[in-house]
Amino acid sequence: MAQIVLDRLAAQFNTGELVGSGTERGDEWARVRRDAWVAVATFLRDDPATKMEMFIDLTSVDRFGSRGPGATAAAVGAEPPRFDVVVHLYSVSLKHRIRLYCGAPEEDAWVDTLVPVWAGADWYEREAYDLYGVRFKGHPDLRRILMYPEFVGHPLRKDYPKEKRQPLVRRQTGMPE
Amino acid sequence: MTGEFHTSKLDDILNWARKFSLFQYPFVTACCGMEFMSVAAPKYDIARFGAEFPRFSPRQADLLIIVGTITERQGPALRRIYEQMCEPKWVVAFGVCASTGGFYQNYSTMPGADQVVPVDVYIPGCPPRPEQVLDGLILLQERIQRGEGHNQVAIRVEAAEKDAKKKGRAFEPPLVSIRPLGAAKAESK
Numbered sequence: 296m297a298q299i300v301l302d303r304l305a306a307q308f309n310t311g312e313l314v315g316s317g318t319e320r321g322d323e324w325a326r327v328r329r330d331a332w333v334a335v336a337t338f339l340r341d342d343p344a345t346k347m348e349m350f351i352d353l354t355s356v357d358r359f360g361s362r363g364p365g366a367t368a369a370a371v372g373a374e375p376p377r378f379d380v381v382v383h384l385y386s387v388s389l390k391h392r393i394r395l396y397c398g399a400p401e402e403d404a405w406v407d408t409l410v411p412v413w414a415g416a417d418w419y420e421r422e423a424y425d426l427y428g429v430r431f432k433g434h435p436d437l438r439r440i441l442m443y444p445e446f447v448g449h450p451l452r453k454d455y456p457k458e459k460r461q462p463l464v465r466r467q468t469g470m471p472e
Numbered sequence: 473m474t475g476e477f478h479t480s481k482l483d484d485i486l487n488w489a490r491k492f493s494l495f496q497y498p499f500v501t502a503c504c505g506m507e508f509m510s511v512a513a514p515k516y517d518i519a520r521f522g523a524e525f526p527r528f529s530p531r532q533a534d535l536l537i538i539v540g541t542i543t544e545r546q547g548p549a550l551r552r553i554y555e556q557m558c559e560p561k562w563v564v565a566f567g568v569c570a571s572t573g574g575f576y577q578n579y580s581t582m583p584g585a586d587q588v589v590p591v592d593v594y595i596p597g598c599p600p601r602p603e604q605v606l607d608g609l610i611l612l613q614e615r616i617q618r619g620e621g622h623n624q625v626a627i628r629v630e631a632a633e634k635d636a637k638k639k640g641r642a643f644e645p646p647l648v649s650i651r652p653l654g655a656a657k658a659e660s661k
Contacts (some may be wrong), residue, residue, distance in 0.1 A: 443545050450580070461544065463544055464551050
């Protein structure tokens with residue numbers, strides 16, 4: 296569908312910035328090294344052969360010991376990164392799309408922000424930070440967006456207890472009301 | 473109900489008036505809202521029971537209808553709206569989410585609106601049929617007539633406490649038991 300995008304990426308970034316790439320059910324994906332994250336995104340937006348004008352989605356995945364696409368032992372080492380940040384892009388003019396992955400290890404969970412590339416990434420990065428605790432370096436306003444400021448922890452992490460509640464207010468028993 | 477109050481004929485008349493002139497505040501958060509609209513629309517017509525007038529200010533309402541899922545984040549807002557309503561006031565939980573949290577069992581959903589406000593009538597269903605809502609409203613009217621709404625009881629307890637203080641007597645909070653609605657229905661026959 297969009298092999299041209301992968302070809303352009305492979306031609307431009309040929310010193311290890313692309314960790315892996317492939318095609319899954321008709322959609323292309325690429326795993327990007329963390330230090331090339333913004334460079335790859337900017338290139339995909341500006342290159343006349345890719346023209347990714349449209350930012351579709353950004354989220355995170357807690358792999359919790361399993362390996363995501365392209366995160367082979369040869370590519371990322373024996374210990375795979377705990378979090379993947381996943382971005383979906385689409386070119387309105389050329390009608391093709393691509394999915395990008397970027398790994399972030401647990402003890403050092405950060406990825407560079409994409410807000411300067413696509414302003415639409417702002418609230419998506421806040422959501423990923425809120426629910427997974429991945430920080431986005433350079434984000435203009437990295438606050439929680441769905442949970443309340445008093446909330447402790449990141450609820451969509453696999454090690455967040457399923458039954459844990461953090462209520463803001465409860466009725467006082469024994470009071471007439 | 474056990475305790476040291478008695479109800480007079482005046483209470484009877486007031487409660488009769490109250491139960492047929494409920495001004496509702498619909499706290500609509502989710503899909504149950506569709507069913508609520510159906511109840512309010514002419515086909516099922518909640519107006520037949522004197523509760524046709526939704527007010528969008530809690531200050532003008534005496535019936536808080538909680539329609540839909542309540543999240544933990546909404547808790548303080550819901551509590552505040554309840555506190556802003558004029559007394560006497562009643563609360564209906566509309567649908568399973570408002571009653572118990574429904575099928576949500578996670579970090580964000582409050583397990584029932586009664587965690588923050590006292591609920592008088594729970595209407596189950598996902599969403600409940602309009603007939604169920606009307607039945608719930610009739611049950612609430614029975615409860616109002618008998619003066620057994622949470623807030624009605626609280627008002628009387630407070631009045632008794634004030635009275636005891638004025639007369640210099642020790643106040644012992646009465647043991648209040650609210651009869652199940654079915655029992656009240658059977659007695660009235």
